[in-house]
Amino acid sequence: MTDKADTSILLTGASGRVGRMLCACWQDVVPGLALLPQYRRAAPQGALAWNPLDGPGALLDHIAETGRRPAAIVALAGITPGPGRDLSLNTALAEATLDASVAAGVPRVLLASSSAVYGGDGGAPFGEDAPPAPVNAYGTAKQEMEAACAPWRARGLDICAMRIGNVAGADALLRNAVRAGPGGAVVIDRFADGGGPVRSYIGPTTLAMVLATLCRHPGPLPRVLNIAAPRPVTMTALAKAAGARIETRPAPQGAHQHITLDCRRLAALHRFAPGDSTPAEMVRQWRAAGVA
Known part of the structure; x- marks a missing residue:
């Protein structure tokens, strides 16, 4: 990636919570790899105004005007x-982005999927080879989106479907801690063994470095x-790291205690720092990003 035209990354979905945190920390933690944020409507200076559903025209115009062809697209844009x-738009957005990538000569797309494709509590961490078994409409929509990638892969496009766990600061727990305010309580489910939920998380700065890798x-x-840090965290520990007061309640029927990811495949590609899996570091990264 020594050619000037291949030293930028296009980030779709820059206006979302994860996108905003990545934009806030990217320049500091990913030197030498410029980020081009995408917005559907009016974009700030240095960003790209482009709706993928309108076709690749705006992206092609940007490349022609700047002489910079992104080395990859990190496609976060989607419907939550x-x-x-309309969750089915996740597939339509993915297909439009893949079409644009081919038209623009961008060889790689990192497509944001979700750990929701795995379904409920599997006991052991889910590996990428686990059969999808989504238990909600969002997980089903992301599974359908992943399946729709096949024709573009057959054309030679390098597509990685990223099954992302929880991103600190974009998750319900830390957002609830903010809403509760100083002295407010965060309510966490308590399961039969006395423990709370265990989840796979990643801090926004760590996520930026993983994406760059x-x-x-x-x-x-x-x-x-x-996509998550190597070791899962308890939601109780994460809430405490954020300074929240914790109240517990009996877990309702159907609640899942363990939904975690086996990230050994990722760890073989990216060298994590020892603190990346700690709640304190995840909370620090979220606060440093400045997205409340």
Whole structure:
């Protein structure tokens, strides 16, 4: 990646919570690899105004005007669960982004999927070879999105579906801690063994460095890759690291205590720092990003 035209990364979904945190920390932690944020509407200076569903025109115009062709696309743009939201648009957005990548000559797409494709509590951490068994509409939509990538892979596009766990600061727990305010309580489920939920998390700065590693990887990437820090965390420990007061309640029927990811495949590609799995470091990174 020595050519000037191949030293930038296009980040779609820059206006989302994860996208905003990545934009806030990228320049400091990923030197030598410029980030081009994408916004659907009016974009700030240095960003790209482009709606992938309108076709690749705006991206092609940007490349023609600047002479800079992104080395990869990190495709975070998508539809998250919420009233009235059409989750099937996740597939449409992915397909439009893959079409644009081919049209623009961008050889690699890191496509944001979700650990929700695995389903509920599997006991042991989910590895990438575990059969998808989503238990909600969002997980099903992301599974369908992943399956839709096949025609573009057949055309030679390097597509890595990133099954992302929880990103500190974009998750419900830390957002609830912010809403509770000083002295407010965060309510955490208590299971039969007295413990709370255990989840796979990653801090936003660590995520930025992981994405840079994957964008720079010299060979083809795995088709599917779990994205989280190597060791899961308890939600109780994460809430305490954020300074929240904790209240517990009996876990409701159907709640899952362990939903974690086996990240050995990722750890073979990216060298994590010892503190990357600690709640204190994840909270520090979230606060440093300045996205409340």
